[in-house]
Amino acid sequence: MKIRIKNNGLRYRLTRSEVAAFAREGIFQEKVHIGDDALTYVLQRTPGSLLSASFKNNIITVLVPETVANEWTGTDQVGFEHKTDALHLLVEKDFTCLDNVDEDQSDNYPNPLAASRS
Template structure:
């Protein structure tokens, strides 16, 4: 699972395996060590009405409404988004293979729908 933070936005991208695990367990979690601190980011399926995010104790927790999580994991839907009450843009999406040559392993990413249009 990857996150991108910038321009008042927070974006989560998940590979096939991560989406499958999220579908079965209702949670995806990663931790990165930054110096002496850790940053943990979580995507969690919860009973709520809309996407919501919190940041406490170096943990970013993005809560996804159960109905939205179920639709996303069980269909071809690429992603979903919303703005939270502070205006932060939230986006969750399936991670596609890049069209450019990159060095990172993309074997678990979704096929890019634009790949056949090159």
């Protein structure tokens, strides 16, 4: 799972196997070690009705309503988002890049724009 933080925006991008694990388990998390500490970022299913986020004890948690999670993981839907004045949350399936990158993309979703660039 990739995380992007910019201004008041938080974006998670998940590969096919990560979306499948989230669908099965209801949670997916990653951790990045920075010096002597770590930042954990979590995507978690919730019975609540709104997409929301929290940050406590170096853990960013994005809570996804069950109905949204089920639709996203069970269909071709690319992503979902929620905007407030304070925060913009975006969760997406990770597509292969159209440009050459030094990154393993074998588990990414096929990019729908790739056919138009051939």
